[in-house]
Amino acid sequence: MARKRDSQIRRSLTSLISARRIRQLGHELGVVRRRRKIDVVALVYALVLGFSSGNRRTLAALRRAYERATGTCLVASAFYDRFSVALARLMKRLLQEALERVAARTPRLHRAFRTFEQVLVADGTVIRLHEALAAAFPSVWPNHMPASAKLHVVINVVGRGPSTVRIARGSRQDVRLLRVGAWVRGKLLLFDQGYFKGLLFHQIARNEGFFLTRLKAHCNPVVRASAQEAHRCFVGQPLQSMLPRLGRETLDVDVDLHFLALRDGARRHSYTPVRVVGVWNAAERHHHLYVTNVPRDRLVAAQVSGVYAARWEVELFFRELKTHYRIDDVRSCRRQVTECLLYASLLTLVMSRRLYDLLAPSTTGPLQPHPMDRWAVLFGAIADQLLHLLIGPRAHRALLASRLRRLILHEARDPNRRRLLLPIRAQLGQIRVAA
8 A cells, every 4th residue: 555655656747748648749740760779758757857967957967867767878969869859849749738737727716816717827037048049039138148038828826837838039028928718718817017908908808807917107097987986086087197186095996998909901999998906005105006807896906916916926936947947057059959948847847736736735725834935946856866766767666756755745844834825815815015
């Protein structure tokens, strides 16, 4: 029975990225053409879990991780030549399929979040690449960063798990990378002002989704209606003109945002109804204005700033990728090598989430005793041992799995048991704007 429990770690990881599926896709995409010394399954696992070998994630460090786990010795050129366009396509397909499996798990939401199917955050970050890739990946800052990739993600606030991932050239705007469709139905999307666009708001609402973001400073719509009796005298006036007369009161009004839409081959002026909520910030001595289409009976004005604060989870997501999983350590001048390493880093994070869900499941209540940042440090420390568990000698797997399980259960738990994480505080309404 103990042996069966210990094998859960390996079964959980291989169910996400199975050896059979790697070989099948490898043959379909032309990665495996004939039997060679380098096994494609061991290669994929080494790219995903060999990132912690050495001070930086280099091809030499990945090759040594492969050699240690498989017990083989490779010529550097033989390992390097396996980074082909077909291998990059294989890594991309494996990532897409892994994300579909992760998305099937719906985290439990509480309090302010429970009226939505999911609470998601959309954002992008720039990853510096080798300057030789400037033609394929032009940067938004060509003077000091000739080449860069834009990593655009949509993640779950609860669990910080990716739902969709896109890699594009660094010069692409975030708002153009967010594709709205039927998938937003019943979900709440949080994003920053880089996505402030009336047409995007209209598309989300048309697909029966919800959004929450900050109002841009230059935006000055006319107040159409007010939820508060005392503020109905401001109906018909520009929004910015009424702010000085509010004092420290909370604002909750309805306005129409202008946008241009393509109709009959021409751009037409249109308007989309939204709700503007203003919350006084004592530190900055002005109102923070938020734009949303969530009805008042599903999200009251007092909860808006706290729910929006959960957007910080995407910044922690990017920090985790760069600090712990080393997605920034991509300095190859070959495009296929770069793409392989980018997809491998994202697969590392998805595999980390799968193991986190297995060994640190959510409790029945909102309290989560296993912080994600603490788990990321631990996962990086044991990644090399997980690689040995997947492709190392069979005789050592049972003992290694048993030791890993005890280590994870001991180290993953937060010693500060009274500390509530940001998503939990947002759901419980414990985030407050300074009064």
